[in-house]
Amino acid sequence: MGTRHLARLQFRADGPAVEGAWTVPSTAQDRYTEWVGLYGTDPNVVIRLIEETDGAERVRKTWTAQGEVDGPVT
Template sequence: METKHLARLQFEADGPAVEGEWKVPATAQDRYTEWVGLDGTDPDVVIRLIEETDGRQRTVKTWTAQGEVEGPKP
């Protein structure tokens, strides 16, 4: 069972995404934080930190211009 850690940036909800994938969670967290700093004030942007295991994704954090929301714990 391998877990991937993703950071996903969408410039509009349900729009196309830019995404990175890493095996190391800290690397995905760093990219998420970087994107929040660069694009987090745009009212249309949605940034997510995601954990994927066996093809199942769990959103760890979501950032919008309204702030950050943490996803449910596993």
């Protein structure tokens, strides 16, 4: 199985997600950036850029109303 690149949007941290998956990393990055522009100021929104290989996910970037961090928010 190859690597998938995902953009994941949640309107609250523990809520359901809207997600897109692509084989091209730049496409996922573009969607992540688009979602940050559209929803990034909402204090409840969490947006993630994720790399998935063989079912294992690695969060590359996370956006919340406080800004962007590399990796998951802890």
